[in-house]
Every structure is written in structure tokens, then in C-alpha cells.
Amino acid sequence: MSALKKLGFFAAAALYFGSLPFLDGLPFVASSLLLVAMGVLMAAAASGSFSAIAIACGALAAFGGTALRPIAPAVAGALMVALVFAERTLRVRVQSARLVHLGIALVGGALAGQLSASFSASNLAIFGVSVVVGTALSALPLLLDADDPLAYSLDQAASLLPEPSRAALKEAAELKRNVADVPLDKDAAESVHRTWDSLLRLGEARARLERTQKRGPNDAAKSVVAMVDQKIQGHVDALRKAFTAADTMKAFVSASDDSALDHIAATGDSLEEVSRVLAEMDEEPGRVAAGGGRVG
Numbered sequence: 001m002s003a004l005k006k007l008g009f010f011a012a013a014a015l016y017f018g019s020l021p022f023l024d025g026l027p028f029v030a031s032s033l034l035l036v037a038m039g040v041l042m043a044a045a046a047s048g049s050f051s052a053i054a055i056a057c058g059a060l061a062a063f064g065g066t067a068l069r070p071i072a073p074a075v076a077g078a079l080m081v082a083l084v085f086a087e088r089t090l091r092v093r094v095q096s097a098r099l100v101h102l103g104i105a106l107v108g109g110a111l112a113g114q115l116s117a118s119f120s121a122s123n124l125a126i127f128g129v130s131v132v133v134g135t136a137l138s139a140l141p142l143l144l145d146a147d148d149p150l151a152y153s154l155d156q157a158a159s160l161l162p163e164p165s166r167a168a169l170k171e172a173a174e175l176k177r178n179v180a181d182v183p184l185d186k187d188a189a190e191s192v193h194r195t196w197d198s199l200l201r202l203g204e205a206r207a208r209l210e211r212t213q214k215r216g217p218n219d220a221a222k223s224v225v226a227m228v229d230q231k232i233q234g235h236v237d238a239l240r241k242a243f244t245a246a247d248t249m250k251a252f253v254s255a256s257d258d259s260a261l262d263h264i265a266a267t268g269d270s271l272e273e274v275s276r277v278l279a280e281m282d283e284e285p286g287r288v289a290a291g292g293g294r295v296g
Contacts, residue, residue, distance in 0.1 A: 006142050009045035013138050016042055016080075017112060018131040020069070021120035035062045039084065046142075047087045049149050057086040069117065077113015078106045081138045091147040101144045108137040150196055151176040157203035161210055165229050169203050172236045179243045183250055192242055199235040202228060 016038045023031040036059050043058030044050045065080035082089075085105045092098040112134030119130035147155075151173040158169035176196070184192060206228045213221055 012042045012045045014135040017116045042084045053087040057083045073117035074110040074114040078110035081109025091152045105141045108140045112138040160207040168236045
């Protein structure tokens with residue numbers, strides 16, 4: 001997840017915990033809508049996208065947090081943050097790390113909820129500090145790495161399919177994980193984005209066809225399956241070529257930029273010349289003294 005998206009979660013969490021004491025004075029409908037909206041916003045920021053799971057978990061988080069807050073603010077905060085991070089927790093690839101991610105969300109959320117409730121009646125400065133601290137605690141799960149959302153979806157689709165689409169989608173998922181730092185110009189980035197979306201739709205369509213085939217294979221479906229398999233492989237090949245070309249161009253540009261090398265080489269030559277002159281100056285008095293001795 002990029003630093004900008006992490007900052008977005010921090011802002012959404014601060015808005016949620018900071019506004020809780022003031023929502024009680026609003027009309028019932030308005031406060032309910034705001035709580036659900038903030039829950040969904042937090043979940044989307046934690047997930048990095050407005051996926052269906054993130055939206056559903058955000059709404060559930062708002063409901064659970066609101067229901068439990070009057071009687072157990074720590075439990076409400078733990079439930080809120082755990083549900084907000086639920087979609088991201090699923091994308092943590094290692095089982096032990098996934099459990100740690102969940103545990104950090106529960107503990108951080110409990111502390112954040114308790115802080116928000118304990119200092120809600122304090123002056124604004126103290127309450128503001130408690131909100132910032134609680135927000136930082138609730139954001140602790142972001143310190144653990146999670147899989148890219150698209151790569152995770154491609155992996156999930158691949159797990160439902162036989163070869164050759166399984167291998168193609170797994171290759172695409174691995175490619176997506178490794179190309180975050182490959183620079184693309186605006187037009188190329190838009191084209192690649194559309195290709196990723198198209199590939200995911202093809203994977204989902206292929207999974208539906210696979211389920212249909214299991215219920216009862218037919219010749220028409222087989223021909224469509226072959227066509228979709230070919231399209232999936234074609235998309236993966238195109239993406240691989242695009243990123244390989246972009247990465248090659250980046251390496252070429254970096255290798256062609258000799259300004260730093262020329263500068264340090266010139267600096268080295270200059271220092272070497274200064275050292276040589278100083279050495280000659282140091283030897284000169286010795287030669288003069290030796291010459292004076294012979295004259296005497």
C-alpha cells in the first residue's frame with residue numbers, strides 16, 4: 001500500500017474517532033448515516049479499494065462499534081478496527097502473519113476505542129491528542145505487508161481453474177506483485193490498467209464456465225472455454241511484454257546518465273592533481289637544502 005493510501009486511512013480513522021462524541025447530538029438518521037459512511041470509508045482506505053467485502057465489513061464495523069460503544073468502548077473499538085481491516089487481513093499471505101495482523105487490529109482498536117471514550121469529556125487539546133494516539137494505534141496493522149488486491153483476486157481465480165489458465169493467472173498475479181515500481185507514462189498506465197481489469201473479468205468468467213462444465217459439459221461451452229483460455233494467456237503475455245519493455249527502458253536511461261560518473265571522475269582527477277602538487281611542494285625544500293649543502 002502506498003504512503004498516500006496509508007495517510008488516507010489515518011485521516012478516515014481520525015475523523016471517525018474524533019467525531020464520535022459529537023454525533024450523539026445529531027438527529028438519529030443523520031448520525032447513523034454518518035457512522036456507516038465513516039465505517040465504509042475506513043474499510044475502503046484500509047483495503048485500498050472500494051471492494052464489496054470492504055464495503056460490507058465497513059458497514060458491519062459501524063453497526064458493531066456503535067452498538068457496543070456505550071457499554072464497552074474497548075470491545076467496540078476492537079470490533080470496529082478488526083472488521084475495518086478484515087478484507088486486508090484475508091490478503092496477508094502467511095498464516096502466522098495473518099493472525100498477527102488480526103491481533104494487532106484487535107489490540108489497537110481496543111486501545112483506540114478506550115482512549116476516545118475516556119477523554120471525550122476532556123478539553124479539546126487533550127481529546128485531540130487522544131484521538132491522534134488512538135488513530136495511530138488503529139493504523140498499526142498497516143505496518144504488516146498484505147498482498148496486492150488485484151494479485152490476490154487473480155490468485156483466487158486461478159485456484160478455481162485447471163491448466164493452462166491456472167498457470168497464466170498465477171503468473172499474472174506474481175507479475176502484479178513485482179511491477180509496482182516500474183514507471184509507465186500516462187497513456188501506457190491507462191492501457192495497462194484496462195488490461196488488468198479485463199484479465200480479472202476473463203478469469204472470473206472462466207471460473208463461471210468451469211462451474212458450468214462441472215454441472216454438465218457440452219461442446220459449445222468447450223469451444224468458449226478454449227477461446228477464453230487463449231484470451232487470458234494473450235493478456236498475460238501483453239502485460240509481461242509491456243512491463244519488460246518499460247523496465248528495460250528505465251535501465252537504459254539509468255545506464256545512459258553518466259553525469260554523476262563524470263562528476264565524480266572529474267573530482268577524483270582534481271584531487272589527484274592537488275595531491276601531486278602538494279607532494280612536489282613538500283619535496284622542494286629538501287632539494288633546495290641538499291643543493292645549498294653542496295655549495296657550502
